[in-house]
Every structure is written in C-alpha cells, then in structure tokens.
Amino acid sequence: MQSFSAFSAQFLFLALIFQTGFVRISFCQEGFCSAPSILEEQPLYWKATNPTLSPSHLKDLPGFTRSVYKSDHALITPESHVFGPLPEWSDTLGAYLITPSMGSHFVMYLAKMQENSKSGLPPKDVERFVFVLHGVVTLIDASSAKHKLEVDSYAYLPPNSRHSLDSSASATLVVLERRYDYLEKHATEQIIGSTSEQPLLETPGEVFELRKLLPTSLPYDFNIHIMDFQPGEFLNVKEVHYNQHGLLLLEGQGIYRLGDSWYPVEAGDTIWMAPFVPQWYAALGKSKTRYLLYKDVNRNPLI
Numbered sequence: 356m357q358s359f360s361a362f363s364a365q366f367l368f369l370a371l372i373f374q375t376g377f378v379r380i381s382f383c384q385e386g387f388c389s390a391p392s393i394l395e396e397q398p399l400y401w402k403a404t405n406p407t408l409s410p411s412h413l414k415d416l417p418g419f420t421r422s423v424y425k426s427d428h429a430l431i432t433p434e435s436h437v438f439g440p441l442p443e444w445s446d447t448l449g450a451y452l453i454t455p456s457m458g459s460h461f462v463m464y465l466a467k468m469q470e471n472s473k474s475g476l477p478p479k480d481v482e483r484f485v486f487v488l489h490g491v492v493t494l495i496d497a498s499s500a501k502h503k504l505e506v507d508s509y510a511y512l513p514p515n516s517r518h519s520l521d522s523s524a525s526a527t528l529v530v531l532e533r534r535y536d537y538l539e540k541h542a543t544e545q546i547i548g549s550t551s552e553q554p555l556l557e558t559p560g561e562v563f564e565l566r567k568l569l570p571t572s573l574p575y576d577f578n579i580h581i582m583d584f585q586p587g588e589f590l591n592v593k594e595v596h597y598n599q600h601g602l603l604l605l606e607g608q609g610i611y612r613l614g615d616s617w618y619p620v621e622a623g624d625t626i627w628m629a630p631f632v633p634q635w636y637a638a639l640g641k642s643k644t645r646y647l648l649y650k651d652v653n654r655n656p657l658i
C-alpha cells in the first residue's frame with residue numbers, strides 16, 4: 356500500500372486557501388502549482404479593477420512588468436499604474452494611461468473616486484466620455500438633472516457642458532477626453548446609457564459581437580465600441596487604418612498583435628494604438644473577451 360508521503364509526492368495536492376471570503380484552490384504536482392482559481396461568481400468587470408498584477412510565477416521577480424512603450428503603440432499593464440490626485444477632482448486618484456505625449460489626440464485615464472468625492476470639469480472645448488467599472492456615481496448634468504450610473508453605464512458630455520460626477524462611496528471610472536473637432540452647423544448632445552441596452556450590430560466578415568455606445572451620426576468625432584469574442588475567436592481583418600485607438604480590456608485574455616510584436620493580454624490591460632499600427636486580436640482562455648475601444652470617426656483626415 357502506498358504511504359501518504361509517496362501519494363503526496365506523485366499525485367495532486369489540493370490546497371485550500373481561505374482568503375477574504377473566497378475559496379481559492381491550487382493544484383500542485385511535483386513542485387509545479389497551478390494558479391489559484393476563484394470559485395465564487397464575481398461582479399461584472401471585477402477582473403478589470405482587480406487585475407492579476409503579474410503572472411503568479413513572476414510575482415516576486417523584481418522589476419518585471421508586461422508594460423511596453425513604443426512609438427506606434429503601448430501596452431500599459433496594472434502593475435505599472437501610478438495614481439496621483441486628479442487636478443480639479445476632489446478625493447479622487449487618477450492614473451493617466453494614454454495622453455498626447457504618446458502621440459494620441461485624446462486622453463484615457465482611470466479615476467478612483469473615494470467616499471464623498473466629486474469630479475472636476477474638462478478643459479474648454481473638451482468632450483468627455485465616462486464608463487463605470489466599479490461602484491455607482493451620480494451625474495448631475497447642465498440642467499441639474501441627476502442620473503445614477505452603475506457598472507456598465509456610461510455618459511457622454513459635450514464640450515463645455517457643465518456637469519459633475521459625485522460618489523458617496525468608492526467607485527472606479529474609465530474616462531476618455533478629447534478636444535472636440537467642431538463641424539459647422541452640427542453639435543453633439545449629452546448621451547446616457549448602458550452597454551447591455553445597446554443592440555448588436557452587423558460585423559460583415561467578422562465573428563466578434565459589436566455594440567457602439569455613441570450615435571454614429573456626423574457630429575460625433577469618436578465612438579466607443581464594446582467588442583466581445585468567445586475563446587478561440589479572432590479578428591479576420593489584420594487591420595491597418597488611419598484611426599487611432601485606446602483600448603481597455605474589461606474581461607478575458609488573449610494575444611494582441613501590435614506592429615511586429617505579439618503580446619499576451621488580460622482584463623485590466625490598456626493599449627494605445629497609433630494610426631496605421633498593424634493590429635490583430637485572438638481570444639484565448641476559458642471565458643469571453645470584452646474590450647472597450649475608442650475610435651476617432653466622421654472627420655476628414657485632410658482637415
């Protein structure tokens with residue numbers, strides 16, 4: 356009969372770790388352990404705001420990061436986020452992930468609002484898009500109407516529209532802003548919505564599911580796409596185009612090709628794509644990928 360020690364040396368060892376209310380299970384075999392898996396169902400976008408800071412086997416490697424910064428693209432991963440007070444906001448920490456110093460014409464940042472915090476206004480002529488990743492915020496708009504924004508809800512605020520985002524408890528937003536590209540006789544309007552209310556759109560030649568969060572009409576100089584891929588699905592078009600992108604991976608994992616580099620990516624990662632950078636994505640893992648994507652549209656590149 357096999358002794359207990361021989362059994363444990365050759366076969367699976369089940370480690371149960373009770374941690375902050377979750378049960379984590381690791382499987383170990385001959386010294387190699389799989390990463391713990393969390394058995395409880397987590398809220399939507401939980402991974403995006405509670406990312407794996409680095410793969411478990413690299414956690415203790417000093418100086419290791421998956422972040423990359425190149426002239427035509429950047430991958431900014433959560434272990435390199437640096438938060439600081441956001442100018443004009445109260446009790447809010449921000450991490451700018453994409454800014455014009457990289458070459459973009461927009462900013463994308465995370466805003467971590469604390470108890471009883473309040474947003475500031477964007478600079479003159481700058482439009483703002485906010486998407487709630489965690490918690491609940493109240494938008495008070497230019498006509499003093501109040502709108503409750505929960506996870507997966509978003510708001511578009513036209514340039515120079517007075518508003519504030521208030522939070523009575525902790526909340527995390529991803530914010531995108533750009534200087535509005537005015538078109539004669541056109542103006543944008545405030546938009547409030549949530550991803551799940553948006554219809555699925557046709558994607559000829561592609562398999563991913565697409566929702567657009569803003570109207571496609573001429574006044575809007577950018578749109579926000581929500582793209583879903585089942586594991587194993589990938590972009591058919593190996594895209595190269597004049598538009599720029601800011602991407603936040605909300606769920607799942609896969610491989611992103613940017614230029615000649617191929618990056619393993621997961622929820623919580625941010626990507627900046629300059630115009631004409633070759634781009635391609637394949638979803639891997641066991642759950643769907645969802646990403647949020649900024650794309651400039653509706654303007655003549657010559658002007």
Ligand code: UGY
Nearest residue numbers: 582594600634635648650
């Ligand atoms: O619409 C797009 O340009 C989008 N399909 N790009 C991307 O996912 N990298």
Ligand code: MN
Nearest residue numbers: 594596600634
């Ligand atoms: Mn694209």
